[in-house]
Amino acid sequence: MAESAATPAALGILADDPAYNATLSARIDDTDTLARVWIKPDGATTPFEPGQYVTIGVKVGEKFVQRPYSIASSARALNDGYELYLRLVRGGAFTPLAFALPVGHRLRVLAPKGKFTMEPADTRVQLYVSSGTGIAPFVSMARTLADDGAPRRAIYLNGVSYVSDIGYRDLIEGWERSGAYPATYVPTISRPNDPLNAGWTGRTGRVESIIKLALRDLNISATEAIAYLCGNPEMIVAAERELAEYGLPAEAIHKELYWPAGKQPTGAAEV
Numbered sequence: 001m002a003e004s005a006a007t008p009a010a011l012g013i014l015a016d017d018p019a020y021n022a023t024l025s026a027r028i029d030d031t032d033t034l035a036r037v038w039i040k041p042d043g044a045t046t047p048f049e050p051g052q053y054v055t056i057g058v059k060v061g062e063k064f065v066q067r068p069y070s071i072a073s074s075a076r077a078l079n080d081g082y083e084l085y086l087r088l089v090r091g092g093a094f095t096p097l098a099f100a101l102p103v104g105h106r107l108r109v110l111a112p113k114g115k116f117t118m119e120p121a122d123t124r125v126q127l128y129v130s131s132g133t134g135i136a137p138f139v140s141m142a143r144t145l146a147d148d149g150a151p152r153r154a155i156y157l158n159g160v161s162y163v164s165d166i167g168y169r170d171l172i173e174g175w176e177r178s179g180a181y182p183a184t185y186v187p188t189i190s191r192p193n194d195p196l197n198a199g200w201t202g203r204t205g206r207v208e209s210i211i212k213l214a215l216r217d218l219n220i221s222a223t224e225a226i227a228y229l230c231g232n233p234e235m236i237v238a239a240e241r242e243l244a245e246y247g248l249p250a251e252a253i254h255k256e257l258y259w260p261a262g263k264q265p266t267g268a269a270e271v
């Protein structure tokens with residue numbers, strides 16, 4: 001994560017607490033506001049199903065400030081703890097604290113939870129539709145299937161504002177190039193006219209607006225796909241409508257909303 005100007009102590013984060021049971025063991029800054037972090041529990045890492053999340057938190061004064069995050073690592077690779085993919089929400093209650101934590105800082109992690117898991121026996125094409133960091137559970141799903149030796153055709157549709165925000169690009173485009181995993185990555189940029197996106201020649205517009213086009217281009221019929229939607233709630237509502245129009249039955253559409261529809265961060269502007 002980008003080094004925040006504020007130290008944990010200046011933000012009131014306790015360096016230690018009896019309830020802390022894990023360590024921030026590594027972090028990689030993709031941008032100033034996007035980071036991959038590794039949370040290593042003190043004991044054995046609790047097994048999880050791909051698609052599940054863990055809740056991480058730090059103590060500030062008398063209270064824990066904590067939030068849930070989808071696990072991005074393979075469910076078969078527990079030795080490094082949980083890999084998570086975080087977006088800094090300016091004015092948010094937790095992420096400014098998380099982004100101030102140095103590697104080695106202690107924190108609390110709760111056991112993995114969640115029902116947004118893969119259908120284990122389903123052999124349809126996996127259509128992974130996400131906005132921003134909502135791609136994280138889909139990285140876990142494919143990594144796990146790869147580790148199980150049971151890869152499934154995966155289409156990643158990921159909507160972001162800027163080219164630099166395209167998550168897990170090296171990994172998924174690497175799979176595409178090498179053929180190591182049968183994935184196709186279709187990122188889309190919602191602000192094509194922004195100078196920061198100059199030179200972008202890929203898809204533009206919000207992710208829901210490219211679903212039908214991408215499915216047609218890739219020759220995938222409604223009966224051939226199972227869709228997983230994750231991230232921004234407004235995107236999920238719109239994407240569900242697009243998929244239903246394309247002909248996917250409700251049973252083939254699974255959803256994980258990262259926050260309730262219509263809710264904004266409590267503080268300053270959202271990033």
Ligand SMILES: Cc1cc2nc3c(=O)[nH]c(=O)nc-3n(C[C@H](O)[C@H](O)[C@H](O)COP(=O)(O)OP(=O)(O)OC[C@H]3O[C@@H](n4cnc5c(N)ncnc54)[C@H](O)[C@@H]3O)c2cc1C
Nearest residue numbers: 067068069070086087092093094095133258259263264265
């Ligand atoms: C099951 C589940 C899994 C989640 N997994 C992830 C994850 O893998 N990565 C991740 O970054 N977040 C994830 N979230 C969201 C995360 O839990 C927090 O809501 C988020 O980090 C903001 O926390 P905050 O305290 O800083 O903001 P708060 O003070 O709680 O403000 C919340 C507001 O921030 C905005 N917001 C929340 N999440 C995001 C986001 N990711 N991108 C842009 N704006 C956002 C929304 O407007 C929301 O109403 C997940 C949420 C759920 C319910």
